[in-house]
Amino acid sequence: MKDVFMVHITLPDVFTSELYSLIPKQRELINGLLDKRIVLNYSLDMERKNIWVFFEVKNREELISILNTFPIIKDVKVTIHDLAFYDTAPFPIQDPIMN
Numbered sequence: 001m002k003d004v005f006m007v008h009i010t011l012p013d014v015f016t017s018e019l020y021s022l023i024p025k026q027r028e029l030i031n032g033l034l035d036k037r038i039v040l041n042y043s044l045d046m047e048r049k050n051i052w053v054f055f056e057v058k059n060r061e062e063l064i065s066i067l068n069t070f071p072i073i074k075d076v077k078v079t080i081h082d083l084a085f086y087d088t089a090p091f092p093i094q095d096p097i098m099n
Contacts, residue, residue, distance in 0.1 A: 002056045004040070004086040005063050009051040010077040022071040029070065038066065040086070051076075054086060 012019070030053075033039035040054040057063045063080065067073060 002058055003060075004083045005055045005057065005060070006081040006083055007053045007055060007063070007067065008079040008081065009053065009072075010079070011049050011051065012075055013049075016075075019072065019075050022075075025071040033066070040088075054083075056086075 030039060030042050033055075034042065038055060038057060040056055041052070043052045044050070055063055055066070057066065060080070060082075067078060070076075
């Protein structure tokens with residue numbers, strides 16, 4: 001069974017040009033993790049100061065290993081929260097259209 005963690009990433013007050021240049025690589029990595037269902041949600045607040053990421057992984061060690069691959073990891077503060085449960089609204093499935 002896998003564990004779910006919420007990771008709160010606090011972005012720096014001032015973005016350097018180097019940090020800006022890492023954003024496309026960060027998004028590419030996140031999109032891949034979303035496709036694999038390792039990342040369940042990825043959210044950024046309107047002030048661009050906080051990111052919240054929900055992960056489903058084997059354990060905390062795997063989570064930390066993944067976080068260490070984040071291009072922006074050296075420029076941000078990370079707080080990991082263990083979750084007792086993670087519920088989401090059901091995702092509606094459309095009836096197949098037979099042509």
